[in-house]
Amino acid sequence: MKEIVIISGKGGTGKTSVTAALACVSRSRIMADCDVDAADLHLILQPRILSREDFYGGVKAVIDPAACVNCGQCGVICRFGAISHPNGNYEVDPLDCEGCGYCQQICPAGAISLPQQKVGQCYISDTRLDCRLVHAKLDIGADNSGKLVAKVKRDARQTAEDGQLDWVLVDGSPGIGCPVISSLSGADFVILVTEPSLSGLHDLERVWSLTRNFGIPGGCVINKADLNPGVSALIGGFLARENIALIDHIPYDEDFTRAMTQGISLVEYDPQKWQPRFARIWSHITKELT
Amino acid sequence: MKIAFTATGTSWDATIDPRFGRTDYLVFYDEDKDELTSVDNREIVNVTHGAGPKTAQLIYDHAPQILITGNGPGGNAAAILNRTQLRIYLGAGGMTLRQAYTAYKENKLPQGG
Amino acid sequence: MKIAIASGKGGTGKTTLAVNLALRAAEFAPAALLDLDVEEPNSGIFIQGRLIESRQLSRQIPQWDKAACTLCGRCTQVCQYHAVLKLGPEILILPELCHSCFACSELCPADALPMRPRSLGLLRHWQSGKLSFVESKLDIGLEMASPLIRQTLDYARRDFSDAAYQFRDCPPGTSCSMIAAVKDADLAILVTEPTPFGLYDLSLAVETTRQLHKPTAVVVNRHGIGNDDVYGYCAEQDLPVWASIPNRREIAEIYSRGGIIYPEVPEFRLALDDILARLAEQSVQT
Numbered sequence: 046m047k048e049i050v051i052i053s054g055k056g057g058t059g060k061t062s063v064t065a066a067l068a069c070v071s072r073s074r075i076m077a078d079c080d081v082d083a084a085d086l087h088l089i090l091q092p093r094i095l096s097r098e099d100f101y102g103g104v105k106a107v108i109d110p111a112a113c114v115n116c117g118q119c120g121v122i123c124r125f126g127a128i129s130h131p132n133g134n135y136e137v138d139p140l141d142c143e144g145c146g147y148c149q150q151i152c153p154a155g156a157i158s159l160p161q162q163k164v165g166q167c168y169i170s171d172t173r174l175d176c177r178l179v180h181a182k183l184d185i186g187a188d189n190s191g192k193l194v195a196k197v198k199r200d201a202r203q204t205a206e207d208g209q210l211d212w213v214l215v216d217g218s219p220g221i222g223c224p225v226i227s228s229l230s231g232a233d234f235v236i237l238v239t240e241p242s243l244s245g246l247h248d249l250e251r252v253w254s255l256t257r258n259f260g261i262p263g264g265c266v267i268n269k270a271d272l273n274p275g276v277s278a279l280i281g282g283f284l285a286r287e288n289i290a291l292i293d294h295i296p297y298d299e300d301f302t303r304a305m306t307q308g309i310s311l312v313e314y315d316p317q318k319w320q321p322r323f324a325r326i327w328s329h330i331t332k333e334l335t
Numbered sequence: 336m337k338i339a340f341t342a343t344g345t346s347w348d349a350t351i352d353p354r355f356g357r358t359d360y361l362v363f364y365d366e367d368k369d370e371l372t373s374v375d376n377r378e379i380v381n382v383t384h385g386a387g388p389k390t391a392q393l394i395y396d397h398a399p400q401i402l403i404t405g406n407g408p409g410g411n412a413a414a415i416l417n418r419t420q421l422r423i424y425l426g427a428g429g430m431t432l433r434q435a436y437t438a439y440k441e442n443k444l445p446q447g448g
Numbered sequence: 449m450k451i452a453i454a455s456g457k458g459g460t461g462k463t464t465l466a467v468n469l470a471l472r473a474a475e476f477a478p479a480a481l482l483d484l485d486v487e488e489p490n491s492g493i494f495i496q497g498r499l500i501e502s503r504q505l506s507r508q509i510p511q512w513d514k515a516a517c518t519l520c521g522r523c524t525q526v527c528q529y530h531a532v533l534k535l536g537p538e539i540l541i542l543p544e545l546c547h548s549c550f551a552c553s554e555l556c557p558a559d560a561l562p563m564r565p566r567s568l569g570l571l572r573h574w575q576s577g578k579l580s581f582v583e584s585k586l587d588i589g590l591e592m593a594s595p596l597i598r599q600t601l602d603y604a605r606r607d608f609s610d611a612a613y614q615f616r617d618c619p620p621g622t623s624c625s626m627i628a629a630v631k632d633a634d635l636a637i638l639v640t641e642p643t644p645f646g647l648y649d650l651s652l653a654v655e656t657t658r659q660l661h662k663p664t665a666v667v668v669n670r671h672g673i674g675n676d677d678v679y680g681y682c683a684e685q686d687l688p689v690w691a692s693i694p695n696r697r698e699i700a701e702i703y704s705r706g707g708i709i710y711p712e713v714p715e716f717r718l719a720l721d722d723i724l725a726r727l728a729e730q731s732v733q734t
Contacts, residue, residue: 082621082622082623085457085645085648085649088644088645088648101381102383103383104528122550122551122554124548124549124550125549140627140631140659140660143547143549144528145528145529145547145549145551146526146528146549146551147526147549147550147551147554147555150526150551150555151555159528161381183623185622185652185655185656185659186622186623186624186627186656186659187623188623188624189623190383190384191356191357191382191383191384191386192380192381192382192383192384192386193383195354195357195380195386196380220591223384223385223386223409226356226387226409226410227356227357227386229406230353230354230355230356230357230405230406230409231352231353231354231405231406231428232406244488244490255409255410258407258409258410258413258447259406259407259425260406260407260425260426260445260447261406302643302673302674305643305644305645306643306644306673306674306675308644382530384529384530384545385529385530385531385542385545388530388531388533388542388545389530391533392533392534392535395535395536410544411542411544411545414542415533415535415540415542418535418538418540419535
């Protein structure tokens with residue numbers, strides 16, 4: 046079983062559309078949506094949830110009013126302004142609390158606990174593409190994390206193994222922090238989706254340096270390539286220097302928006318136009334991995 | 336030499352876990368004593384951020400000279416491992432520990448870090 | 449009045465609206481615009497002004513005092529973020545993971561972890577006519593936006609008391625950095641586009657502003673590109689739609705060359721004036 050991770054640095058490059066299109070042209074695969082902060086893959090795939098699990102990540106301080114002696118020490122040391130006493134009792138505002146635990150350390154009455162927070166739910170679902178989707182939804186204010194991405198990937202790999210499937214397609218997290226590191230670890234191939242803008246190139250360079258340190262082979266898809274041929278060329282130069290295969294460059298096309306508006310993938314929207322292109326992209330990837 | 340492996344199990348037939356920070360186990364092989372020991376890292380699943388540094392700390396405490404793994408450590412973990420004399424070998428993801436060790440001995444694994 | 453301009457996701461036209469709205473408002477009375485998308489601020493592309501202030505902002509990170517340290521390891525037990533590690537005879541701080549809670553520093557029995565400033569980002573303040581524009585940019589490689597956003601808001605609180613409106617171009621999404629930007633605002637304007645992705649992301653943003661108890665209004669951008677479901681949603685949710693900006697190629701073109709839209713596109717100016725009229729009504733009510 047091989048794992049392919051699709052990342053893009055920042056949003057708006059068409060990464061999700063590309064991921065969904067690849068799911069259409071491939072077989073024996075499962076999808077994992079690790080872009081949990083902006084989880085859009087399910088809008089195209091319309092999953093039917095088969096199983097769900099609460100997800101816990103991070104802690105927040107809670108003051109037990111029965112044990113609290115109102116000394117106010119916690120309020121003094123909290124650097125995040127999370128502790129106040131609006132009705133006489135000291136309480137923690139969970140929206141401000143960053144779970145540092147300092148208050149718990151100094152509470153003379155042992156009235157403060159740091160329970161794990163339920164921050165979201167993980168799902169394993171079925172989709173109309175005859176392809177399972179592993180995805181997650183975060184509660185308001187909760188942030189994506191390496192832990193959540195690891196869980197989504199683990200569930201995806203487990204499901205693939207159980208079904209004896211060959212490929213795991215991962216819609217990866219943006220940025221360069223813990224979630225994207227977690228998205229990339231264990232990948233066999235990375236597809237970098239970018240667009241020809243200077244900030245797109247900048248983000249591409251940042252995310253590639255992380256991928257390169259992991260020794261994962263990669264290929265690039267430049268979307269909306271004709272919007273700025275100058276920057277497209279700059280990207281081409283970067284790819285050549287770094288030995289990243291340029292897998293395809295796709296001209297700007299309203300189909301991306303139209304297909305998304307109808308809640309279907311590009312390949313379903315206009316098979317004649319998009320099926321051959323994505324089949325070619327897919328075969329490039331599978332050739333690299335076999 | 337003491338060699339560390341990121342692994343999904345604790346025996347020579349276990350596979351290399353390609354991840355560093357969130358690896359299930361760290362397995363240590365002492366070449367001189369021909370002894371295999373392991374540390375269960377699976378509680379790392381509860382760590383939201385900073386899994387890499389936490390695992391790097393474990394490596395530091397056990398002081399191997401060599402680490403054989405898949406993708407290698409991320410930025411924060413690497414910052415810690417760079418303070419040691421550890422040599423890191425990549426690309427062993429999916430191999431068994433036995434295969435990975437052989438590949439290392441035959442100089443087939445690229446060095447990282 | 450502090451107005452947070454946000455959206456569930458990037459790319460909906462939030463910055464375009466914030467910049468044009470702030471400039472239009474500033475034609476009549478002093479106004480302020482804060483670019484709080486600190487990872488990648490880009491409203492500065494559209495605004496020409498006189499640089500008033502350029503300030504390097506920092507946050508406090510513990511620094512290890514080897515001489516004082518007894519290697520008791522308490523700091524490593526206290527830190528919830530694995531940002532303080534003990535590697536044999538050495539204490540290592542990982543600034544990327546540190547939340548500046550001060551716990552390790554203040555609980556150290558040997559006072560061996562004094563807090564020291566570490567660069568966080570750059571705040572710059574320009575004046576363009578009656579508009580005060582502040583942009584903060586996170587140092588390259590840093591992940592945590594909230595501390596910089598909070599410091600920028602502090603700066604604005606101190607320096608812009610005469611502005612009738614303080615517009616905030618918020619980070620995209622609904623995570624903790626967006627919340628830091630919206631938390632103490634008086635009102636939120638959510639920019640969306642009439643597509644299924646736009647509607648879904650709008651619903652997440654609405655959940656967030658509601659949880660923060662912020663009066664919320666919606667602006668629909670690129671009206672015409674998708675469907676009308678978003679209007680049904682807003683009606684259901686009792687969300688006023690303050691403007692519907694049509695999908696015009698010329699708007700995109702002006703944007704792509706860094707230009708201001710409303711002087712050249714009358715429809716757009718009318719939409720802005722509608723929004724300003726609604727804001728004026730809100731001010732009277734509060």
